[in-house]
Amino acid sequence: xxxKITILSAALLLVAxxxxxxxxxxxxxxxxxxVIHASGSGNVIGTPxxxxxxxxxxxxxxxxxxxxxxxAARMTQVIDALVASGIPKxxxxxxxxxxxxxxxxxxxxxxxxxxxxxxxxxxxNTLTVTLHDVSRTGxxxxxxxxxxxxxxxxxxxxLSDEQAQVLRTEALKKAVARARADADTVASAxxxxxxxxxxxxxxxxxMPVLYENYMLEGAAPKAAATPIQPGDVTVTASISVTYLxx
Numbered sequence: 154x155x156x157k158i159t160i161l162s163a164a165l166l167l168v169a170x171x172x173x174x175x176x177x178x179x180x181x182x183x184x185x186x187x188v189i190h191a192s193g194s195g196n197v198i199g200t201p202x203x204x205x206x207x208x209x210x211x212x213x214x215x216x217x218x219x220x221x222x223x224x225a226a227r228m229t230q231v232i233d234a235l236v237a238s239g240i241p242k243x244x245x246x247x248x249x250x251x252x253x254x255x256x257x258x259x260x261x262x263x264x265x266x267x268x269x270x271x272x273x274x275x276x277x278n279t280l281t282v283t284l285h286d287v288s289r290t291g292x293x294x295x296x297x298x299x300x301x302x303x304x305x306x307x308x309x310x311x312l313s314d315e316q317a318q319v320l321r322t323e324a325l326k327k328a329v330a331r332a333r334a335d336a337d338t339v340a341s342a343x344x345x346x347x348x349x350x351x352x353x354x355x356x357x358x359x360m361p362v363l364y365e366n367y368m369l370e371g372a373a374p375k376a377a378a379t380p381i382q383p384g385d386v387t388v389t390a391s392i393s394v395t396y397l398x399x
Contacts (some may be wrong), residue, residue: 184267187398194391195327199320201310201362201383204284207248208297209277209304217252217274227301231280234238234300234318235293249279279306285313291379305395310362310383317359317388324357332394340398349397357390371385 210227214220236242256269280302282293287310294305312320339346362384 159367165214179367183186186351187345189336189347189396189398190393191332191339191396192391192393193328193330193332193335194357194389195324195329195331197320197324197327197388198385199312199388201287202285202313202316203311204287204290204383205307205309205311206282206284206293207279207306208282208294208302208306209249209279209306210301211275211277211304213255213273213275215273217276218230220274220276221252224278228278228280231297231300231302234296235282237248238296239293240284240293244283244285246283247278247280248281249277251277277304284394287383288367290383294381296381306365308381309362310386312359312386312388320388321357321390325355325392326387327391328357328390329394332392336396340396343398345398347396351395351397353395354393355390356392357388359386359388361368362386 208231210224210231212220212224214223220365232242232245233345235245252273255273255275257272258269280297282297284290284293290308294302336347
């Protein structure tokens with residue numbers, strides 16, 4: 154008798170587990186829903202209102218300490234000149250500092266091994282200047298060159314967070330409108346109507362306008378200002394929407 158009760162209890166427990174599992178899985182079953190998937194993208198062109206200019210002082214000397222001291226003096230002069238021109242000190246940031254040996258190749262003697270010998274030491278100090286007025290980009294380059302900068306790596310034209318958000322909002326509206334237009338067209342052709350939205354995925358952004366390894370030749374304190382054209386930035390937004398239909 155006890156064995157029958159035990160078997161009956163076990164069977165009831167398995168049934169209860171099966172019912173519970175079915176109830177838990179039910180909300181995840183979307184097979185009964187009728188949907189249309191649509192995607193759209195929007196592009197908005199804007200004018201950059203931020204610029205970052207990367208400039209460097211390179212010095213070389215057989216004595217590493219002398220190369221360091223000369224580099225420090227020239228970079229200090231550059232920073233002082235930029236601050237004196239009205240660039241805030243917190244807009245200047247050291248973004249790189251390197252010391253490395255420059256080698257001379259040694260020709261091997263007959264039957265001997267080749268090798269390298271340190272010829273000098275090169276010091277590179279990179280300064281990045283962030284500008285809220287992009288029209289001063291060429292002026293900043295000229296001031297820096299006149300005061301000791303002798304190497305340049307890049308100029309980036311970007312959007313401020315506020316400007317980027319405004320343009321992204323416009324791009325998203327365009328993306329939504331295009332996705333909905335496609336979904337409406339399909340729904341009409343199928344003889345159904347859209348009743349709601351099940352889910353939405355959003356992506357997109359923008360790439361800064363980048364100039365790398367631009368030339369410094371010809372820049373001088375009394376020469377015409379270096380012309381720098383920032384170009385335009387395109388902000389994109391993409392969405393993928395699942396619409397419910399009936």
